[in-house]
Amino acid sequence: MKSIKLALGALTVLIASAFTAIQSTNWKLKGDAYSVTFKGKKVEGVIKGLKTNISFDAAKPENAKITASLDVNTINTGNGMKNKHAKSEDALDAKKFPTINFESVSVTGKGGTYVAIGKLTIKGVTKEISLPFTFENKGAESEFKGKFTIAPKDYTITKSGTPETLEIEITTPVTK
Amino acid sequence: MTLKRTSIHVLISALLAISASLIYNIIYSGAFEVNFSSILNSGSIIGATMFGCVLMGLGYYLGYKWKGEKILGWINILIAVLSFVSIVSVLGMQLPMTIESPEMFPGLAIPMHFFPALSFFTIAPFFKIN
Numbered sequence: 001m002k003s004i005k006l007a008l009g010a011l012t013v014l015i016a017s018a019f020t021a022i023q024s025t026n027w028k029l030k031g032d033a034y035s036v037t038f039k040g041k042k043v044e045g046v047i048k049g050l051k052t053n054i055s056f057d058a059a060k061p062e063n064a065k066i067t068a069s070l071d072v073n074t075i076n077t078g079n080g081m082k083n084k085h086a087k088s089e090d091a092l093d094a095k096k097f098p099t100i101n102f103e104s105v106s107v108t109g110k111g112g113t114y115v116a117i118g119k120l121t122i123k124g125v126t127k128e129i130s131l132p133f134t135f136e137n138k139g140a141e142s143e144f145k146g147k148f149t150i151a152p153k154d155y156t157i158t159k160s161g162t163p164e165t166l167e168i169e170i171t172t173p174v175t176k
Numbered sequence: 177m178t179l180k181r182t183s184i185h186v187l188i189s190a191l192l193a194i195s196a197s198l199i200y201n202i203i204y205s206g207a208f209e210v211n212f213s214s215i216l217n218s219g220s221i222i223g224a225t226m227f228g229c230v231l232m233g234l235g236y237y238l239g240y241k242w243k244g245e246k247i248l249g250w251i252n253i254l255i256a257v258l259s260f261v262s263i264v265s266v267l268g269m270q271l272p273m274t275i276e277s278p279e280m281f282p283g284l285a286i287p288m289h290f291f292p293a294l295s296f297f298t299i300a301p302f303f304k305i306n
């Protein structure tokens with residue numbers, strides 16, 4: 001009887017510790033306060049329609065899971081013609097591929113600076129990217145900031161005038 | 177053609193063009209629910225229209241002094257061509273990212289580029305020399 005109690009106790013501790021290990025905080029976007037900008041040679045703009053699913057604990061980044069999507073149709077370069085070009089078939093092809101998606105595979109780092117390795121899907125092409133980001137923990141309201149570079153050609157964006165590289169910057173205020 | 181006569185021509189045509197632009201701005205912004213007031217507002221409309229009308233008046237006055245009445249037809253053509261060419265600047269304009277629907281901006285700004293010439297030509301017969 002004693003050994004059964006001990007076994008049950010050990011099992012309870014094991015299950016509880018397992019849950020503790022995988023538990024991360026779920027962060028929600030703080031309204032429309034986020035910004036996603038892109039900048040390249042002769043072109044810059046913003047993109048909206050961000051939807052996220054962020055499970056992240058600064059102390060245990062290895063348990064983090066981040067997914068995000070953006071609405072291609074919200075792209076804004078500040079010029080109507082450029083917007084039309086950006087959404088066209090040989091650019092982002094917004095009709096066929098209305099969203100840009102990111103899904104993290106692993107997250108590493110500590111002390112507020114992290115790197116998410118994940119799959120970025122643009123125009124139906126998925127590539128693995130490295131997304132360095134910072135996490136400013138302000139309690140219930142915190143902020144993620146990330147910056148990375150992509151090559152549009154890798155995603156079959158071949159429209160003339162498309163820059164060789166695009167720097168993408170993301171600032172995401174979040175709440176618990 | 178006197179400077180006084182040309183000045184009155186410029187002033188009246190500017191008033192007409194400003195009125196047309198302001199009315200068009202209100203109608204367009206209301207109909208399409210767009211807001212470009214940070215770029216195109218009463219101040220910028222009045223300033224740009226006045227500038228255009230003064231330039232046209234100056235061209236008329238100096239052209240007349242230089243070659244007489246027969247040059248005015250060519251000046252009209254020049255004004256029309258310049259008004260048309262000026263729309264390129266609107267099409268290529270980079271608006272702040274905070275402004276939504278930048279594709280609607282040319283529909284508002286381009287007609288305004290023709291209002292000064294339109295009003296200037298419309299009332300020109302009233303200021304004919306003979």
